[in-house]
Amino acid sequence: MPYIATPDNIPGIRGLMNVRPDAALALDALVQALLVNESPLTRGERELIASFVSHRNDCTFCKTSHGAIAAHLPGVNQQLVQDVWRDHTAAPISDKLRSLLDIAAKVQQSGRAVTEGDIAAARALGASDLEIHDTVLIAATFCMFNRYVDGLGATTPDTQEFYDLIGRQRAAEGYLTTSVLMKPAP
Amino acid sequence: MPHIGLRPDLFGITSLLAYRPETAAALCQLTQVLLRGPSSMTEAERELIATYVSQRNDCAFCAAAHGSAVCHLPGGDAAQVEAVRRDTGSAPLSDKMHALLRLAGKVQQGGRAVSADDAAHARAAGASDVEIHDTVLIAALFCLYNRYVDGLAARTPDDPAYYEALGQRITTRGYSMPPNGYQPLHVNGSH
Numbered sequence: 001m002p003y004i005a006t007p008d009n010i011p012g013i014r015g016l017m018n019v020r021p022d023a024a025l026a027l028d029a030l031v032q033a034l035l036v037n038e039s040p041l042t043r044g045e046r047e048l049i050a051s052f053v054s055h056r057n058d059c060t061f062c063k064t065s066h067g068a069i070a071a072h073l074p075g076v077n078q079q080l081v082q083d084v085w086r087d088h089t090a091a092p093i094s095d096k097l098r099s100l101l102d103i104a105a106k107v108q109q110s111g112r113a114v115t116e117g118d119i120a121a122a123r124a125l126g127a128s129d130l131e132i133h134d135t136v137l138i139a140a141t142f143c144m145f146n147r148y149v150d151g152l153g154a155t156t157p158d159t160q161e162f163y164d165l166i167g168r169q170r171a172a173e174g175y176l177t178t179s180v181l182m183k184p185a186p
Numbered sequence: 187m188p189h190i191g192l193r194p195d196l197f198g199i200t201s202l203l204a205y206r207p208e209t210a211a212a213l214c215q216l217t218q219v220l221l222r223g224p225s226s227m228t229e230a231e232r233e234l235i236a237t238y239v240s241q242r243n244d245c246a247f248c249a250a251a252h253g254s255a256v257c258h259l260p261g262g263d264a265a266q267v268e269a270v271r272r273d274t275g276s277a278p279l280s281d282k283m284h285a286l287l288r289l290a291g292k293v294q295q296g297g298r299a300v301s302a303d304d305a306a307h308a309r310a311a312g313a314s315d316v317e318i319h320d321t322v323l324i325a326a327l328f329c330l331y332n333r334y335v336d337g338l339a340a341r342t343p344d345d346p347a348y349y350e351a352l353g354q355r356i357t358t359r360g361y362s363m364p365p366n367g368y369q370p371l372h373v374n375g376s377h
Contacts, residue, residue, distance in 0.1 A: 022219045111336025114337045144327055
């Protein structure tokens with residue numbers, strides 16, 4: 001049960017966003033720009049960063065949703081998502097992505113935790129300025145979303161079927177379409 | 187030195203927003219809605235929450251910028267900014283603001299640190315559901331901004347005149363993206 005009343009009792013972040021539709025529009029636009037629109041990182045890589053940071057923040061709803069979205073995208077499957085959660089240093093991913101996850105892990109702790117050495121390591125493995133920028137901003141953005149979801153006690157379903165529904169929809173459509181969780185307009 | 191190539195004539199968050207306008211557009215829209223949009227909380231109250239969270243995240247740029255904004259807004263002053271920095275509990279604020287700042291402080295630690303009791307405490311002090319929602323989302327948004335600014339080591343001026351000018355700009359012009367791009371601030375002094 002969320003700590004505030006949410007319209008229609010829709011679970012997860014969508015119920016909270018319906019409390020403030022003007023903020024919801026901006027949140028959808030942000031996640032679309034970061035995770036779907038043009039970037040040198042693939043959509044799968046970006047969703048993995050989002051899911052990884054959410055895992056570190058212990059946010060089950062975001063971690064499982066973005067894990068499911070990643071698993072529905074090319075180059076990622078559910079096993080890889082779980083490998084990244086368990087130990088990204090041992091997961092079968094590129095060295096560049098591993099170094100970007102190292103940066104994301106620092107951002108999850110604090111902006112001040114990121115060092116010149118973290119950046120240099122990613123750059124030495126081929127990461128560009130834009131890839132470093134997008135990694136930091138995705139990690140920071142999920143430090144926001146995770147706090148929003150758990151800070152208001154959003155309802156967090158515990159069946160993989162629920163998250164697969166979200167994963168399939170968002171992998172196919174991005175973030176600007178009406179959620180499958182919403183009742184169709186009468 | 188920033189970690190990535192940013193415009194040398196801009197500082198802090200402004201240099202990052204100018205670097206990636208595609209993501210900046212949505213960030214600016216969100217910030218404008220939360221800090222300047224219709225709300226039963228005053229702009230000074232919302233800026234004080236932003237300042238408090240930024241102080242706790244040790245983000246000098248955001249804490250100084252939004253602290254300056256508080257001082258430029260009706261109902262806000264430097265004594266409030268200083269009081270929440272030193273000892274939030276004794277700051278000269280309403281019971282409702284004390285409860286909302288306590289909630290924001292929990293959000294700063296982590297979403298899981300917030301309990302139903304924190305929300306109930308704010309409600310008992312007179313906060314509405316939308317005020318509780320907005321407080322949590324503003325606090326979470328500054329956990330984003332603080333990490334964005336310091337995570338990329340955006341340049342943080344030392345000169346108080348810079349923040350005075352920035353506080354003036356964000357209280358008069360708001361947070362919407364300027365149609366012709368970001369321009370350097372005109373600051374009396376060294377910048």
